[in-house]
Amino acid sequence: MTTPWKLAARAEKMNPSAIREILKVTERPDVISLAGGLPSPQTFPVTAFAAACAEVLATDGQAALQYAASEGYAPLRQAVADMLPWEVNPDQVLITTGSQQGLDLIAKVLIDPQAKVLVETPTYLGALQAFSPMEPQAVSVASDAEGVLPEDLSAKAADARFIYLLPNFQNPTGRTMSEARRAAVSAAAQAAGLPIVEDNPYGELWFDEAPPLPLTARNPEGCIYLGSFSKVLAPGLRLGFLVAPKALYPKLLQAKQAVDLHTPIFTQRMVSTVMRDGFLDRHVPQIRALYKAQRDAMVGALRREMRGLDVEFNVPKGGMFLWLRMPEGIDATALLARAVERHVAFVPGAPFYAGEPDARTLRLSFVTATEPQIATAIAALAETVREALAHRAAARMQQQQLAAAA
Template sequence: MTFQMARRAERMNPSIIREILKVTERPGIISLAGGLPSPDSFPVEAMRAASERVLRDAPREALQYAASEGFAPLREWVAAQLAAQGLKADASQVLITTGSQQGLDLVGKVLIDPGSGVAVERPTYLGALQAFAPYEPEIVSVECDDDGPIPQALEAARGSRFLYLLPNFQNPSGRCMSAARRAQVSDAARALGLPIVEDNPYGDLWFDTEPPAPLAARWPEGTVYLGSFSKVLAPGLRLGYVLAPPELFPKLLQAKQAADLHSPGFNQRVVHEVIRDGFLREHVPTIRARYKAQRDAMRAALEKHMPAGCHWNVPVGGMFFWVELPEGVDATAMLPKAVERGMAYVPGAAFFADHAKANTLRLSFVTVSPAQIEQGIAMLAQAIKEAA
């Protein structure tokens, strides 16, 4: 090949989830794989009306280059929402990003040197591992239980650049950290001088009880907080945000300018037009109700069909079930058989930075009907029985 690749390019790998999504495009496949919001939840009419108002009232501004920090009224809205959750938030600390995935990349670019430590939960979000990998960190996996990271286990991350966490309905495990565990983890990280990167794409998708206050509310000067509009509006808008301590914000902004100058200004204005008068207070509860019903359908299907030796926790929000299969069953090796039967899932091994548990898998319940959920779980159960 004519081109010589950079060393960082060797650390870039395809997303197994994206590769599996290609399989699910086959006719008749019931996909419980992708972490995609339900398109039935997209506020199409509200978006159409907002787009018309933006193009009517500020067409030149909406279609022009914009400030790298983001649309000022949208930044102010974000800051107000976070302040209401107990965060120390000012609009000057809010950076609008091209999806929260870009926020992860900017954090990696600014904070990671080759060989520096980055601590993550075990398991953790695959997209974060992908975002951090090109900057050549040494990943430190922190042991977790059903309540999240074990505070004493943070000692293994001493000296790392940061600890990456998803406290609310974690992808992939679905777990939600209790208030007590958040306090313990935050206090332990502060004592170690270990900054926190808190990723919260699913926090609004609770079913019965709102999750506890963010870790960033306990240690604002030591926490970077990431949020997203993808799960409450539409992922195709590609809008997220970062709330950063004042001393870190300028470098994140410079990294953002180098990456794409700014996130789409038209999209930002449309989103602000939709949400500025309280639209989400009525819209998000409809998403919660839909997802809760689908969660209940998957729980019932798992209880009905799964063979002995399988274990799972019932999520109280978010989009995912995390399933542990009988010892010796390799979910990656089993996937082709499941696809032959007509369903797809994500093998759990991809979510581990090291010492992967091959007998785990992730199931998403939000993009398929209850009838399809039961059919897909029945197919999965048969594949497990054959593999066991």
């Protein structure tokens, strides 16, 4: 006799994370993966963390291992408020178990089934997955290289609960919203009474100049802001935060309590200790320099290897990702299997679209692989594209022959 488990309707719709499934394939050691969004582990301040662990446990070990406040560790909330470029009260800061958890809490508090939520085209896949259990209708707002188009935002804003935006070095495209676009988007959202959920995990990873002010700084009462320590310190601690208007904070806090009571206090104290005395001001420039060099290596390799192949790509001004568009008729998902045969992996762009996907797109990370690996991988990718183009040409020839014969 087996017990009949009945799944919730939302669970019937859950599918394995497309990216996770792909990453499994690409974990083979002979594959150079440009797929994952893994920060370069050489940027992790291992020594500083070791000192912080020892200090926290030696000076306040029992408190660092006890249950703690759902809001987060007070000195860390203060540090977050201090580092943000607008007036933030630490009481508005909620420490989260990764910024991914912030998306889950926001979904619980703001999304009713079938409620409309606006997203970029394309958008961060993890946000779509976090929102999905609350069963929203995710609506894609037309976007260009500078982010969402304000006119399309205005056209689609009616009855939407919020628009989810990732203005800096976006995942997946690597694009950044310009100052003019931010002003226009902020104004359009305010005019429409549309709240903004602003996700900024990569903002500190700029290469030549800091990105413009966050959207939240322009209208704090109309925005929830999400940040993360994953890209400036280490992702394995799962530490992020959100900044919410006072009216919303209690509901997000209650959702947080129900989910995990509080974010691990030991890791909060580790990070709070490491961050003392301006550590990030010395540490983050090293990450920027490394990632800029790796971006340059990838852009150089792409310019060299993709010449004549009709492959489009951007030159991100920061972050971790670069966005490619294959020639007409080349499906990036189909291309992946061929690429893995040539020992290189990437993430197809299709899962990042809430609406109709552009099947020709794909995402490359330039931060996980080393410069020599990047050169090898891009050459292999170019070979894969060349092969796909040859197949395309052969198929077209065959079609023409068939048409001529008919």
